[in-house]
Amino acid sequence: MATRTKIALVTGGSRGLGKNMALSLAQKGFDVILTYHSKQEEAQTVVAQIEQMGRKAATLQLNTGDVKSFDAFFSQLTGVLSATFDSDHFDFLINNAGIAGRSSIAETTESVFDELTNIHLKGVFFLTQQSLPLLNDGGRIINISTGLTRFTTPGTAVYASMKGAIETLTMYLAKELGSRGIAVNIVAPGAIETDFGGGTVRDNPGINKHIAEITALGRVGLPDDIGGVVAFLCTEDARWINAQRIEVSGGMNL
Numbered sequence: 001m002a003t004r005t006k007i008a009l010v011t012g013g014s015r016g017l018g019k020n021m022a023l024s025l026a027q028k029g030f031d032v033i034l035t036y037h038s039k040q041e042e043a044q045t046v047v048a049q050i051e052q053m054g055r056k057a058a059t060l061q062l063n064t065g066d067v068k069s070f071d072a073f074f075s076q077l078t079g080v081l082s083a084t085f086d087s088d089h090f091d092f093l094i095n096n097a098g099i100a101g102r103s104s105i106a107e108t109t110e111s112v113f114d115e116l117t118n119i120h121l122k123g124v125f126f127l128t129q130q131s132l133p134l135l136n137d138g139g140r141i142i143n144i145s146t147g148l149t150r151f152t153t154p155g156t157a158v159y160a161s162m163k164g165a166i167e168t169l170t171m172y173l174a175k176e177l178g179s180r181g182i183a184v185n186i187v188a189p190g191a192i193e194t195d196f197g198g199g200t201v202r203d204n205p206g207i208n209k210h211i212a213e214i215t216a217l218g219r220v221g222l223p224d225d226i227g228g229v230v231a232f233l234c235t236e237d238a239r240w241i242n243a244q245r246i247e248v249s250g251g252m253n254l
């Protein structure tokens with residue numbers, strides 16, 4: 001009997017770190033469903049790249065900040081699982097989708113606070129909750145945090161606070177889902193050269209140089225530094241890693 005190929009769901013998989021995670025998972029031999037918010041063409045390009053590796057892939061639109069849309073999303077997901085993957089469950093949930101938010105505490109508006117809460121906390125909580133019936137026992141959940149929960153950069157208080165809440169949620173998920181053999185971990189990237197937050201780290205030479213100088217390994221992170229760690233956590237080699245915050249920052253602000 002052939003071994004069943006495991007399936008990963010990556011939110012925000014059309015670009016940046018999510019794209020790298022999706023490709024890294026495919027390289028490990030997993031099939032991938034990735035979501036996009038508005039970049040459908042970019043998402044389809046990632047699907048094509050995964051298919052070129054000999055893996056199955058599909059993409060679905062999702063606004064992770066709109067919990068009311070989740071019922072429709074999961075209805076679509078069930079259809080895609082059946083039609084494309086001949087399955088009714090998946091194995092790995094990677095809660096990656098997110099936006100940057102930069103404003104001082106004094107200048108943060110309620111609308112900005114609510115948007116970051118909906119995407120980074122409420123959305124992650126309820127998307128994970130609604131995934132549980134479709135997640136195979138023995139599966140994995142990987143949440144994404146930030147180095148900013150360990151060290152501070154003024155202007156990121158709300159974003160970092162939401163990620164701090166997800167770090168706590170990760171431990172509770174690990175405890176409550178342990179009886180199903182589901183391991184839950186959180187990966188905390190440092191500053192990475194992507195288009196996240198307007199591409200500041202990638203495109204501003206002064207900021208890039210500063211981050212390199214405060215990083216033990218002497219450079220800014222790249223997407224390739226992150227995706228492989230997420231993929232590793234979905235492998236059997238990582239089966240005994242659970243309820244851990246794994247910072248992948250090259251040693252920033254030590």
